[in-house]
Amino acid sequence: MPPDHAAALPPAPRAEAHLRAATRDLARLEQLLDDASRSLLAEFGAAQRELERLPPDHAARQRVLPPLGRAITALQFHDLASQLIAHASLQLEQCAAQWSPSRAGAVEPPTR
Numbered sequence: 001m002p003p004d005h006a007a008a009l010p011p012a013p014r015a016e017a018h019l020r021a022a023t024r025d026l027a028r029l030e031q032l033l034d035d036a037s038r039s040l041l042a043e044f045g046a047a048q049r050e051l052e053r054l055p056p057d058h059a060a061r062q063r064v065l066p067p068l069g070r071a072i073t074a075l076q077f078h079d080l081a082s083q084l085i086a087h088a089s090l091q092l093e094q095c096a097a098q099w100s101p102s103r104a105g106a107v108e109p110p111t112r
Contacts, residue, residue: 012099012100013099015095015096015099016096016099016100019092019093019095019096019099020092020093020096022092023089023092023093023096026085026088026089026092027089029085030081030082030085030086033078033081033082033085034078034082037075037078040075041072041075044068044071044072044075045072047064047068048065048068048069048072051064051065051068052065
């Protein structure tokens with residue numbers, strides 16, 4: 001929901017709208033991370049394969065392969081980032097559900 005429409009809503013639906021918009025933004029962020037990680041892995045992998053074709057004692061191979069391997073390993077941040085995004089999205093959805101007008105007057109179960 002665009003911000004100008006959300007501003008016209010009462011506080012609870014406005015909060016819900018903002019929380020749901022933040023959830024959608026996180027989903028878009030996750031897609032961007034997926035796309036970038038996939039592309040980087042493919043390109044780094046192609047470069048690594050080309051370097052591995054060089055003789056083992058070739059200077060370029062010896063200089064470039066180790067940092068390239070570390071860069072590929074560093075891309076594993078994507079897994080952790082995806083987990084964090086999923087957790088944040090779940091929390092936002094739960095908050096939005098609490099603000100939902102359909103929950104007006106709902107009684108929360110007691111916590112232990």
